[in-house]
Amino acid sequence: MSLNHIFDIAGSGMAAQSIRLNTTASNIANADSASSSEGDVYRARKPVFAAVQQDAMRMALGGDIMNDQPENQGVAVQGIIESDAPLDMRYQPDHPMANDQGYVMYPNVNVVEEMADMMSASRGFQTNVDIMDAAKTMMQRLLTLGQ
Amino acid sequence: MTISFSNALGIHEQALDVRVRRAEVLANNLANADTPGFKARDIDFKAILGEQMTSKDMGATLKMDTTNGKHLPFGSDGGSEALLYRTPSQPSVDGNTVDTQEETAEFMKNTMQYQASFQFLNGKFKSLVHAIRGE
Numbered sequence: 001m002s003l004n005h006i007f008d009i010a011g012s013g014m015a016a017q018s019i020r021l022n023t024t025a026s027n028i029a030n031a032d033s034a035s036s037s038e039g040d041v042y043r044a045r046k047p048v049f050a051a052v053q054q055d056a057m058r059m060a061l062g063g064d065i066m067n068d069q070p071e072n073q074g075v076a077v078q079g080i081i082e083s084d085a086p087l088d089m090r091y092q093p094d095h096p097m098a099n100d101q102g103y104v105m106y107p108n109v110n111v112v113e114e115m116a117d118m119m120s121a122s123r124g125f126q127t128n129v130d131i132m133d134a135a136k137t138m139m140q141r142l143l144t145l146g147q
Numbered sequence: 148m149t150i151s152f153s154n155a156l157g158i159h160e161q162a163l164d165v166r167v168r169r170a171e172v173l174a175n176n177l178a179n180a181d182t183p184g185f186k187a188r189d190i191d192f193k194a195i196l197g198e199q200m201t202s203k204d205m206g207a208t209l210k211m212d213t214t215n216g217k218h219l220p221f222g223s224d225g226g227s228e229a230l231l232y233r234t235p236s237q238p239s240v241d242g243n244t245v246d247t248q249e250e251t252a253e254f255m256k257n258t259m260q261y262q263a264s265f266q267f268l269n270g271k272f273k274s275l276v277h278a279i280r281g282e
Contacts, residue, residue, distance in 0.1 A: 002167055006174045013178030020181075049182040051175075075178045124181055127247060131174045134258050138170070141265055146272040 003142070006135040012052065012074030013128035019077050020047050020121040024114050031109040036097040042107040044083035044114075052076045083108055155275060159268040161199045165192060166261040172230065173254045176245050183241035187250065191229040198229065 023045045035041035052073035085108040093102035153160070169190045179185040235244035 002171055005171050009171065009174045009178050013180075016178075017181075049179070051179045051182050051185050074175060075182055120181065123247075127177050127180065127251065130251070131177055131254065134254065135170065135174070138167070138258060138261055141262065145265070145269055146276070 003135055003139050007132060009074040010128045010132040010135065012076060014125055014132075016047070016049055016075045016077050017121045017125040017128065019080075020049075021118065021125070023047055023080060024118045024121060027107075027109045027114050028111060028118075030107055031111050031114075033107060034095065034097045035105045036099045038087065038105060041087055041105040042109075043087075044085065044107065044109045045080050046083060047080050048078045049075055050078040085110075156268060156271050158196070158200065159264050159271065161196055162264040163261065163268060165190070165196050165199065166257060166264055168195070169257050170254065170261065173250055173257060176233075176250045177247065177254065179243075180245045180247050180250070181243070183243060185243050185245060187233040187235070187245045188230055189233050189253070191231055195229040 027044050030042040033042045052075065087108050088106035089103045090106060091102055092098055092104045095104045097104050099105075169192060172188055172190055176187045176189075233244060236246060236249070
């Protein structure tokens, strides 16, 4: 029974959303980490989501297309990229990290954007939990067949 | 009179199977709600159930068959011609066509219909047991 697949799919969704929440937490925590050189400064990190599709792979391995429904494999985080948005340069000559011109580099983290991202991630996580719960109920129901 | 499970259980066995497959497709849509460029998909329930029923009757329609697991399936993608793309209600910048609310509603509806099919199937089994016991 392919109800097992739903657990995998919802699980992959939950994993992806928690990675997103992790990057958001890291970005917000480092929003004010000052640095004196462009190379050292923290840059906002973003996960890249991609749908997992393994039709071709499964087919090559002789999988049963009819019954396996290989189109549905959930979501995966393809990688985490660093934002190339311009850095925040502030003129603070008294700051211990100030460079020769008196500028301090701050990360390119947009806190408002991160908060919105955080809410979206937690809602997405919640949806996946609900799906898993529904699949669990369906499976428990199925186990009582004939009783 | 011949007694066979497929005659006794009727359409509900296939219906339950298609409901599970649809739940899987909808769960995949929701897992990819934030994936850029992902296109939401859904099953044409009537078409896929009809397909299953005819394949059960054997020979009702002439279909291309494969004799080896490594053969390419004939048709769009082998037996899932009814797996279609959803028409988005509003465009999004990243090309994603998943509407979380709509998908959640469809998923819940599908779960209820699954339970209905299950009740019917369970009822069929119960009446078989009644018949066997002669109560």
